[in-house]
Amino acid sequence: MNEALHPSSLAASKRRIPVSQPGMADPHQLFDDTSSAQSRGYGAQRAPGDLGYPSGSTSPQTAFLADPVSNMAMAYGSSLAAQGKELVDKNIDRFIPVTKLKYYFAVDTMYVGKKLGLLFFPYLHQDWEVQYQQDTPVAPRFDVNAPDLYIPAMAFITYVLVAGLALGTQDRFSPDLLGLQASSALAWLTLEVLAILLSLYLVTVNTDLTTIDLVAFLGYKYVGMIGGVLMGLLFGKIGYYLVLGWCCVSIFVFMIRTLRLKILAEAAAEGVPVRGARNQLRMYLTMAVAAAQPLLMYWLTFHLVR
Amino acid sequence: MAFTLYSLLQAALLCVNAIAVLHEERFLKNIGWGTDQGTGGFGEEPGIKSQLVNLIRSVRTVMRLDFQVKKKSIYLYI
Numbered sequence: 133m134n135e136a137l138h139p140s141s142l143a144a145s146k147r148r149i150p151v152s153q154p155g156m157a158d159p160h161q162l163f164d165d166t167s168s169a170q171s172r173g174y175g176a177q178r179a180p181g182d183l184g185y186p187s188g189s190t191s192p193q194t195a196f197l198a199d200p201v202s203n204m205a206m207a208y209g210s211s212l213a214a215q216g217k218e219l220v221d222k223n224i225d226r227f228i229p230v231t232k233l234k235y236y237f238a239v240d241t242m243y244v245g246k247k248l249g250l251l252f253f254p255y256l257h258q259d260w261e262v263q264y265q266q267d268t269p270v271a272p273r274f275d276v277n278a279p280d281l282y283i284p285a286m287a288f289i290t291y292v293l294v295a296g297l298a299l300g301t302q303d304r305f306s307p308d309l310l311g312l313q314a315s316s317a318l319a320w321l322t323l324e325v326l327a328i329l330l331s332l333y334l335v336t337v338n339t340d341l342t343t344i345d346l347v348a349f350l351g352y353k354y355v356g357m358i359g360g361v362l363m364g365l366l367f368g369k370i371g372y373y374l375v376l377g378w379c380c381v382s383i384f385v386f387m388i389r390t391l392r393l394k395i396l397a398e399a400a401a402e403g404v405p406v407r408g409a410r411n412q413l414r415m416y417l418t419m420a421v422a423a424a425q426p427l428l429m430y431w432l433t434f435h436l437v438r
Numbered sequence: 439m440a441f442t443l444y445s446l447l448q449a450a451l452l453c454v455n456a457i458a459v460l461h462e463e464r465f466l467k468n469i470g471w472g473t474d475q476g477t478g479g480f481g482e483e484p485g486i487k488s489q490l491v492n493l494i495r496s497v498r499t500v501m502r503l504d505f506q507v508k509k510k511s512i513y514l515y516i
Contacts, residue, residue, distance in 0.1 A: 315443050322446060333489065
């Protein structure tokens with residue numbers, strides 16, 4: 133019966149013959165293919181090629197089709213995988229709000245360009261309100277004022293790389309230092325977010341500033357940090373201090389103008405100085421958050437520029 | 439620059455522990471932060487102090503209920 137299969141196998145250039153009879157359970161069939169092909173004789177000249185890819189492209193298919201046990205195992209494994217995928221998909225939405233995250237990454241090139249310009253030069257921008265569309269904020273693609281997570285994420289990664297570059301030019305580089313930089317920056321970010329959330333809770337601010345929004349706003353300072361370090365690499369300490377000073381002031385103004393709309397009451401956002409202890413406290417909070425940005429920008433970069 | 443995420447976790451654990459071991463009678467009442475002295479009714483302005491008092495009380499309550507979580511986190515830390 134196996135002899136009858138030879139011509140069909142010979143017709144296909146790389147096919148191997150199924151070794152076991154149907155009904156014989158042989159879990160090691162895949163690995164016996166090459167030896168059986170050699171033992172049949174005509175596989176000898178193809179054996180080197182066959183040994184090159186032990187689980188070759190067509191042999192598992194023929195092997196699976198022939199062996200019911202492997203067939204069953206494959207079906208069981210694929211059903212397990214599908215179940216696992218379902219479970220992950222169901223549960224991932226509990227921990228990380230994936231659909232909400234998609235909003236923050238809906239950016240395009242023009243938005244990124246305009247936002248970067250705004251981060252470096254926020255003095256001429258007049259209208260800082262985020263446009264709404266039927267009670268939901270408009271995606272960042274359509275409104276420059278909307279927060280996004282693309283720029284902070286890219287800026288963070290670039291910051292780690294630029295830190296590695298800076299350390300490398302000073303012969304202080306080692307791979308674990310990269311991880312240390314990244315971890316340190318992330319830890320400061322987490323600490324900032326927690327501190328701001330705590331103070332927002334204490335001051336009982338009714339704001340629609342979500343945690344992800346906050347992470348996005350706090351991540352914008354990495355752009356200034358990158359600029360400062362790169363200038364510091366090119367032009368030494370003078371360049372570093374100049375550009376860092378400029379970026380610090382810009383981020384300060386940017387944060388104040390952005391957070392004022394979110395934290396302070398509507399009346400105060402129009403520019404009218406509203407009296408009252410509550411609004412004063414909120415103003416102090418905004419100023420404190422904005423003032424912490426330049427401090428952290430300096431703290432996270434000064435050791436990189438010598 | 440040894441400020442890592444792990445040290446942040448450690449600091450958070452120690453802070454929670456510190457809040458948990460504040461003694462109600464001997465300490466908080468003496469500085470007027472007791473739980474029965476905090477909320478003065480449903481006014482408009484809770485104020486920072488009453489928010490803090492509420493926060494401390496809720497952290498302590500969560501700690502009392504969630505012993506398993508606390509034990510596991512302490513084991514991980516050690």
